[in-house]
Amino acid sequence: MRAIVYTEPGASSVLSLVDREVADPGPGEVRVKVAVSGVNPTDWKARSGGGSRTQFDETVPNQDGAGTIDALGPEVSGLQVGDRVWMFLAQYERPTGTAQEYVNVPASRVAPLPDGVGFEIGASLGVPAMTAHRALTVHEYGPARLEPGALDGRTVLVAGGAGAVGHAAIQLARWAGATVITTVSSREKAALAEAAGAHHVVDYTDDDAADQIAKLAPAGVDQIVEVAPAANIDLDVRVAANHTSIAYYANERGEAASVPVLAAFAKNIRYQGLLVYTVGAEAWAAAAEDVTRALADGALPVGEEAGLPLTWFDLADTASAHDAVENGAIGKVLIRVSDSAS
Structure with missing residues (x-):
């Protein structure tokens, strides 16, 4: 061979x-x-x-x-x-x-x-979809598994919605019933995020990106799937609701973060790191089952027309x-x- x-x-x-x-x-x-x-x-x-x-x-x-x-x-x-x-x-x-x-x-x-x-x-699928699944299931008061309706009533912010993990997070969150906001850096990437199913797309290079997100989610976003925690920390804390979970799986555009401590603990924000390789067999099995169900529902298409x-x-x-x-x-x-x- x-x-x-x-x-x-x-x-x-x-x-x-x-x-x-x-x-x-x-x-x-x-x-x-x-x-x-x-x-x-x-x-x-x-x-x-x-x-x-x-x-x-x-x-x-x-x-x-x-x-x-x-x-x-x-x-x-x-x-x-x-x-x-x-x-x-x-x-x-x-x-x-x-x-x-x-x-x-x-x-x-x-x-x-x-x-x-x-x-x-x-x-x-694999690494991107399973990372996205984990990011959407670590909230203290959120679902441990994904299925239609699991995220009903929740607003999810996906940073970097044109990336592979961001794309999977948009699709899985939408399939599970969430309202999905995503951030991107160009019109081309915005079109891809919209094709993936995001309800709202914000250019994170805009000076008023946080204001735009706050208007879309006046009560705050409930969960954040984060690819650049150091770069986005101020925006994330500002738009977060009480008890928001910020699940981060990478650290693009930054090495270290200076946390606005008072604002973060006043909102009971949880920072949850995740690496799909080391989350363990139980988390892998749960993600594989849920992703397969989403596949059967036609929720995870690929190609440019799907974002x-x-x-x-x-x-x-x-x-x-x-x-x-x-x-x-x-x-x-x-x-x-x-x-x-x-």
């Missing part, structure tokens, strides 16, 4: 296309014939390594993907050969990700891909795919691994 590998961290040039034997799945694993592999920022960051050696002698990159189960390992139940699935965290603490024609993954890290849902959608443009590469061009994500490609970067991708 064809696989993309690297043996030392570095620039995308360390990636190479090789031929490898197809391995049998081990206990608790399934083997998936990969149709589409998804690329996330953490994929190129893990590959670059920050100057450190890789954890394994040889690594196949990419956490997310979609395909068809090809074989079952011992101790696997509830899944069958031929099942269409989407995968998440395939390469977390493991040497083999989805940038190859066949991948063995723990059965707990695959979820069913409903009939009629394309592999390109399945490969666009998430797709940029495609062939498996042999995985290095270019990593570079595209590193250079800030808008939307989702996908790798066509097999003919069944289309």
